[in-house]
Structure formats: C-alpha cells, structure tokens
Amino acid sequence: MSASSRYLLPCAVSATAAVVSLSSCAQKSDGGDGSVRVTASDSKCEVSRTQFPAGHVTVSIENTGSKVTEVYVLFPDDRIAAERENIGPGTKSSITTEIKSGEYRIACKPGMKGDGIRQKVTVTGRNAAAKRSPEADRAVAAYRSYVLAQAEQTLPRAQAFADAVKAGDVARAKKLYAPSRIGWERTEPVAESFGDIDPKVDVREDGLEAGQDPATDWTGWHRLEKALWQGGKIGAREKELADRLMSDLNTWVKKVGAAEITPTSMANGAKSLLDEVARNKVTGEEERHSHTDLVDFKGNLEGARQSYELLKPVASRNDIGLTRELDSQFVALSQLLEKFRTGGDYTYASYDTVTAPQRKELSDRVNALAEPLSKLAAAVVK
Structure with missing residues (x-):
C-alpha cells in the first residue's frame, strides 16, 4: 500500500x-x-x-x-x-x-x-486552536484511547507471530500472521501519518521505491508473508526480519501517543480506510500470497466504523440525513462481509476462493459506503 x-x-x-x-x-x-x-x-x-x-x-x-x-x-x-x-x-x-x-x-x-x-x-498566521464542542472533544479523547489500545494490543500478537518465525514453525507462523495485523489495519491512517513506519512494516514488493532492492531493502509483514506462503521456508534472513518487525512496531507504539488527532483527521481517516479496502483488499493485492485479505478488510471496516460512531453525535446534529445513510451503509457492508466468515471473529474465506461476481458485490458495497463517508469531515464542522 x-x-x-x-x-x-x-x-x-x-x-x-x-x-x-x-x-x-x-x-x-x-x-x-x-x-x-x-x-x-x-x-x-x-x-x-x-x-x-x-x-x-x-x-x-x-x-x-x-x-x-x-x-x-x-x-x-x-x-x-x-x-x-x-x-x-x-x-x-x-x-x-x-x-x-x-x-x-x-x-x-x-x-x-x-x-x-x-x-x-x-x-x-497564528495557530489558534479550533473551537470544538464538548462532543467533539470527547470523540477525540476516545479515539486517542482506541488508537493507543490497538497499538498496544498489536505487540503481543505480533510477537507471537515473530516468535513462530524465529522458531522456524511455518504452520504456526501462517496461523498467527493475519491476527497480528488487525490492530494495525484498524488504525492504519494514524500509523501512516508518521511517514517512516509504514514503508518499514507494511509495504508490498511492488511498493518499493525505484532503486530499492527487495533482497536487502524489503522488510515487514509482507516480506515474511511471501517467504511463508511462496517459499514455505524460514531462513536466517526471515528470522532477522522478524526481530526487525518487532523493533519497528515498538517504535510505532511509542509514537502513537504523540499523534495529532482532530475530528476531521478521524473522519478523513475513516474514508482512507475505505479507500484501502477498495484499492488493495477487494482487488486481492494486499495479501497476494496468504489470501487473508478479508481479515484486513474486517480490520479496516472496524476502524472506520469506530471513528464514525465516535463522531456521530456531532455529525448527526449537523446532518442527520448523512448519518442515517452512513448507519445503513455500514450495516449493509458488515452483513455482506459476514457471509464470508468461516469460523471465529477473524476466520474468513481465503480470498482466492471469492469469485469475480462476489468481489464485484463487495466492491459495490464499499463504494456505496465510501461516497457518503467522504462527506463526514465536512459534517462535523458545519
């Protein structure tokens, strides 16, 4: 991405x-x-x-x-x-x-x-603080707590994944891969706002910049994903990258508390998460080796909905028609995604088994939500 x-x-x-x-x-x-x-x-x-x-x-x-x-x-x-x-x-x-x-x-x-x-x-000009309602202040405070909690919960999940990689346990590493990414996927816009963390932990091979060598410059989850699913082998380089992943994620957790969060950054972040789904998850590009795209999809959708629900008291006061539409579209997309659940909360069908018509249905639903969600930021500041 x-x-x-x-x-x-x-x-x-x-x-x-x-x-x-x-x-x-x-x-x-x-x-x-x-x-x-x-x-x-x-x-x-x-x-x-x-x-x-x-x-x-x-x-x-x-x-x-x-x-x-x-x-x-x-x-x-x-x-x-x-x-x-x-x-x-x-x-x-x-x-x-x-x-x-x-x-x-x-x-x-x-x-x-x-x-x-x-x-x-x-x-x-002067950096005068934007005037906010008490509801908007509460939304920002609650979202900051949510982001911090997601980051902190990611560390033990990612550590379990990294430990499996370092132990050479391919089967266990595969099982723990998708769950280790959930907190990141829920709060991806905040993680990306730091600029230097995302390219280290979540870039795909085709996302490397010109002149970067995949053999030496590619790090993070997707580098390990390719090794596990395409090669099925864990070598010294993969074990080293598991430690590197944890180091980078610990840096992310330390930075999250200092992230600048405003009502509009929350709203724009929700839209950004839907853009991520449309661009990378629905197409199957995100998890091209593991095919765990629907787990990422779920995380993105949950993160977007969390931002929306926290901002809803403000937005509904300014544009009740918009919030009614968003309520409806969030429910519709969540219900559609649930059709692909095969087990527990984060056990979904392998994306390579999702047919072209099913992918189109998912895409149409994502677009139906993304359009009104793009208006949320304006609604919270009317």
Missing part, C-alpha cells in the same frame, strides 16, 4: 477544477475566499498560490489526467497532514482538514507511486 493519514469548517468550494479553499474561519485572505487552485494531471501538480492562512481547509480535487492519482499535504519530513487517495481519471474528490502555520508540500501522485509531483507552500 502507499504511505498513506490525516482535519475543519468547509468554506465555499468552487466548481472549477481542483480547488483548495482555505479559511482561517475568523478572517478571509486577501478579502476573498482564500482559494488555491490545484490541477492534478499525469505530469503536473499546479498550485496557483503558494501562501495561504492557517486554519480550516477544504481541499477539492479534480484529476484531469489519465491515471488514478493521490493528493497529499505533507510536512517537510513527509509526515502526512492530509490526504485523499484513489482519485480516478476525470473525477473529483475533497478533503476537509485543519492545518497549522509552517512549510508544507502539496504532492500529486499520478499512478499512486513514488514521491509525487511536489509544490512547496507556506501556511501563515
């Missing part, structure tokens, strides 16, 4: 191609709407203004190219301030976010690979 997480008052959005509308919510830049026009194509990422005020941001994107693209707002060290993935050719998307003053990069990634085409931007 791509290093892919994640803020609030929707300002007026132009209907023209790829508009980033920005407002400090207390004042408007240059006496206008503070808009920055961005055109994302196969070869350009055009930004009409390189300075705009700190505060609440609505990013409206149009992909004018021929490739699926992603658009990121990045800190200088490549941490993600905001993102929208899986933007199809000729389609539009939007992000509602909160950005502090400082230097950033707006990056368009045609083909969803590489560092992207980048433009430097400067966000100016």
